[in-house]
Amino acid sequence: MVTYAAPIDDIRFVMNELFDYQNSIPTLPGYEDATPDVVEAVLEEGAKFCVNELLPLNLPGDAEGCHYENGVIRTPKGFKEAYKAFREGGWTGLSCDPEYGGQGLPKTLQFIMSELIVSTNLSFGMYPGLSHGAYNALSVYGDDDQKQTFLPRLIDGTWSGTMCLTEPHCGTDLGLIRTKAEPDGKGAYKITGTKIFISAGEHDLTDNIVHLVLAKLPDAPPGSKGISLFIVPKFLVKDDGTPGMRNGVTCGSIEKKMGIKASSTCVMNFEEAEGYLVGEPHTGMASMFVMMNTARLDVGIQGLGLAETAYQTAAAYAKDRGQGRSLGGTKAPEKAADPIIVHPDVRKNLLTMRAYNESARALAIWIGMEVDISEKHPDPARRQEADDLVQLMTPIIKSFFTDYGFEATNLGVQIHGGHGYIHEYGMEQLVRDARIAQIYEGANGIQALDLVGRKLGQGMGRLLRRFFHPVAGFIEENQESAELMEFILPLAKAFGRLQQATGWIAQNGLRDPEEAGAASSDYLRLFALVSLAYIWTRTVKVSLEKMDERPEFYRAKIAVARFYVTRILPQSSSLFATIMAGKAPLMELEEGAF
Incomplete structure (x- = not known):
């Protein structure tokens, strides 16, 4: 089993000493109550939940995986109960708009909480993470009716969200998508097509699933300029706001994959499913990028979170595992061997992990604060400066954090030796889980092209x-x-x-x-x-x-x-x-x- 304790002390140092959170974020309109004391209290409770509820499910959830039968997916044992407690604790609406039931806390806090979640159970974190991305897109581009219908339920966690982009023949080049959207003459659209690699596309955690789907209208111009965005709920919504009839969207299968096995990754089939246009026709890429840019920062934090767990686990192991004697002379004469932490190469690996983790965390919190400033600061010029920095650093955080995260988890396996290669110790799972983060939400090579x-x-x-x-x-x-x-x-x-x-x-x-x-x-x-x-x-x-x-x-x-x-x-x-x-x-x- 892996070793993990939330790095609250380091988070406190970064926020209060390195970046002066107190004189920055609580001065923004709407964040006056988000003082360092409040933030720390929230994080302490969040850390308890993650360590006590999510971490124990990580290894068995990986071993069990999701179960698929006749279009229905069951998550591993304990996930439904943990999600119910997560939702009831208000964690699904931490930084969401109070107008729709959110707590209205800073995005900075959401980023930090994301690290704690993925450090303890990345597969679990995928479900609320996708919902939060759907919330972000609809809060910007949805009309009033769409916001009133979907945002409160995404925020309280009774419904979840997805983003449906990739198709069997296209991934990065979304201009090639073939999913069609035909007007039904009643103000809605009939969506037909197949999407693959859809995280949380089908599961048993929520009453409804709100799919955000990229598709093309009959008059769409070619390429990415012809893409529109649609809301396609799993169940149609009745007049009273509750789920009604099943929509024409089904899960064809789940992927058998390398890691994040407790996260359902689905093939989704849309067969004249009823959908609702988000924003203007042919503007789907702009709408989806609101969701994807936030998701890219979150994916970067996944690399950090897994690397932190790998470091803590490897450090604890290195202090306990006895092998050989120190090159500088025996350090534990009362024992048959010195702990491997005395060896320079082991220390090099541990220091590499720690040096990346602590500075990456600080960079992530800095950019999280800039996200809040870009949205809330009263001075338009300061908002623009903050948004510029966030845009610049997004591909760097997504790509580098996930590259080094995979490197760090591999170093953790190396420190464990043969035990790191065995499932019961948990390290090899961290490697497998970390690998996907270099690929999804835009492969890291694409992030580099975006930067230059x-x-x-x-x-x-x-x-x-x-x-x-x-x-x-x-x-x-x-x-x-x-x-x-x-x-x-x-x-x-x-x-x-x-x-x-x-x-x-x-x-x-x-x-x-x-x-x-x-x-x-x-x-x-x-x-x-x-x-x-x-x-x-x-x-x-x-x-x-x-x-x-x-x-x-x-x-x-x-x-x-x-x-x-x-x-x-x-x-x-x-x-x-x-x-x-x-x-x-x-x-x-x-x-x-x-």
Whole structure:
């Protein structure tokens, strides 16, 4: 069984000391009551629920999986009861609009709670996670009747949601979809087609399932410009708001997959199912991207959550497992062997996991706060700045967090040795669960293309400036600090490489788009490493200023930061060299030679 305790102390440090949550989010209209004390109380209760209710279901849920028979899916034992308690605890509406029954708490808190959920049971977290995405899309693009009908039930968790995009012949290129939407002459539409890989498409946790479906109207222009978005409920809604007749949507099968086995991943068949247009015709991609952009941040947090559980489990194992003797001399003479945590390679693996986790958490909370600012700040200019930064960092968080999350879970298996490969220890499940996050909600290579193809040039580099300017300012402000020098210099050098690489891609990518494509994944990783180096250097500055208050805590922060800038950040040099090599090494081999 894995080891996990919610990292509340680290979350508290990030919010209250690193980013000054108190003087930021509770000052926004509508968030006045979301003080640090309130947030901490909510997180403490959330942590108890996740550890006590969700974690015990994770391993057996993976072993049992979902059961499919004649179009009906049953979730593993204990999931229905846990979901009922989750819903009754108000967790499904944490950051939702109070007008429709939500609690109206900040998105920052939702992001943090998401980490706790996926750290303890990713499969379970998929069900409310998809519902929250459907809520986001309908709250922006739904009309008043749609909001009144569907939002309260998505918020209270009695109904759940999905997003139905992928078809057997198309995934990323949604312009190829074939699902049709024919007007029925009564103001609704008949939806016909097949969707695959639909998370939570069918299950036994809620009274109804609200599918958000991409389809094409008869007069649709070709490609992605011809896509519309429709609400297609599993059960039609009666006049009193309760589920009525079964709609023409059925589950054809569930996928037998590598991981997240307790999450139902479905083939969904729509046979003249009654659907309702969301927004204007042919604007479905814009509507769905509201849902997907939030989902991409959530998926990034999945990488973080699984990596945190892997780290805690591996650290506990390394302190207990005895093998060999320390190279520096026996550390536990009273025992037959020293614990493996004495070995440099084991410590390297553990420190790698921890260095990524703590800085990734801080980056996620920072961007979560910027999401709240982008929606609530009274100054339009500040809202725009925040939205720019969120847009810029979304592909980085989604892609890098899930890449390193998979890396971290693999390191956890390595630390466990043979026991890590055995199901009962829980580590191999974390690896399998982590792998999907690099693929869904836009594969990580697509995220990299989004970064270099859209985000770099948007607004003549306006989005980039939202990150580059504060980093440059921080370096300039602290470049004379003797205490910070060992951290500022590596950050400055890596930041310089990022700036050079950005200029190179901007220049060569305009001339030849394949050059930008060839550099994209390495560039995204370079950007991520610099972002975390910035986080770590800020962390060191705070830790030095407050050392007398909690010496042990802050010394640990500085030690992990030192590991990061000396053992991980040097990857920026090789990434820079790879980017500057250009596309030729990738493109010169003839296709037939593969």
